Amino acid sequence: MKRAEEKTKKDAAWLLFFYSVPARPVSSRVKIWRRLAKAGAIQLKGAVYVLPYSERHYEFLQWLISEITAMKGDGAFVKARGLEGIKDSEIIELFNRQRERDYKGIEKRLVEIERQFNNIKKGGTAKKGKRLTELLSRIIKEFDGLRKIDFFSARAGRTLEAKIRGMKAEAKNLTGYTGKRAVSAVALVLRQAKDYQGRTWATRKRPYVDRMASAWLIKRFIDRDASFKFIDEEEIGHLNRDAAAFDIRGGEFTHQGDLCTFEALLKAFCIKDKGLKKIAEIVHELDMKDSKYTSNEAMGIEGIIIGITKTAKDDANALEKGMAIFEMLYASKT
Known part of the structure; x- marks a missing residue:
């Protein structure tokens, strides 16, 4: 810290x-x-x-x-x-205090689960053990979310992480719980891929998760001859008529309701694929941060993409590397 x-x-x-x-x-x-x-x-x-x-x-x-x-x-x-x-150190302290409070709330719930685990050892039912493991699973997901926003590594987070490791070891023989929610229905204008061939696809500079994933989706499933251009938001009104803008305010393909651009493209072009659906949940989680989905892979994918943004020579190089990541991720899902 x-x-x-x-x-x-x-x-x-x-x-x-x-x-x-x-x-x-x-x-x-x-x-x-x-x-x-x-x-x-x-x-x-x-x-x-x-x-x-x-x-x-x-x-x-x-x-x-x-x-x-x-x-x-x-x-x-x-x-x-x-x-x-206000000093920077004082702002950091404000962040750490908030995270300490968040961690303290989680710790209280873990103490209660730990107490009930001890009761099970003395003769509790398997059904009760399963219920507690489901609860522990949800708390761990909440903790993982907090770690992502613990920007200055509050001490309580490290202490709690060690406690969680111990509790996971205790519960390793009990069944956990995972669940996902469906993407919300949003009315979109439907498009046909044949009308978008050989286009220049414009998006914002400094590509990140949603733009990298969307560019890969475009090149892989919509327009194999697509080329990409990076612009500032105020330039969108000066694009050529045959250009298509995505993941940028005022663009033809961008966020719609609670859908990220990747999801909006899937719906607009009626692309249905189990592997893409799984990727959409990961992209949504990283881009929207609304707790709609939870994926164990998301944090790892984000770490790789952060590495790409730090090492890429330019925006085009970052996009190319990011698209390669999603190609490999798709291969793992199919």
Whole structure:
């Protein structure tokens, strides 16, 4: 943790997010609050939220503003280095305190499960053991989610991780639980692949999960002769008529409702494939961060993609490497 904090103090950059939505319906405000909390944002002062700067967080806030606009609200965010009136170390401490509180809540629930595991050893039923293992599985998924947003490695997280390893070992002979939810139905204009051959497909610069996956899907299942172009959002109105824009505000193929661009493309072109459905859940989880799906593979895929963004020579090279990852992932699913 000390090393992470020292690095942040030296070259810290923050994203400050401001928004307002209509008072009704209340669910809109709750939805945005949950999205921010899921991403690991903390409330700094009043209606100001803060996240450590990263390309992933920058992209997340861009899409969040799009959602807020659809709710007839307003939102904006800025990148800042060094905030007046508060030290970077103090901001880090705020993040760590929030994560400590989150971990403490999980620890309390684990203590109760541990107590009941001990009761089972004294003669409890297998049925009760299965129920407890299902509960432990859900708590572990919650913990894994917290680790993703524990940006400065709070001490309680490391302690809790060791405790969880021990409890998993105790429960290794009990059956766990996994479950997935279906993708929500969203009305989309249907397209035919034959009308999109040999196109230039434009998307935002600095490709990440959804754009890499979508580009692979386009090249693999929609337009084998596709070429890709990277633009700024304000350039979308200057594209040639035969260009198709994806995963960019105002683009022909982009987020729709609670669907990420990859899912929207699948629906628009009526592509049905079991392997692609599994990939869609992973992409959705990493891109939308709404807890709709849970995949054990997601964290590993994201780690590889982060490595790609750090080592790629340019956007085209990053996209090419990312597409290769999804080709291999698809091969593993079919």
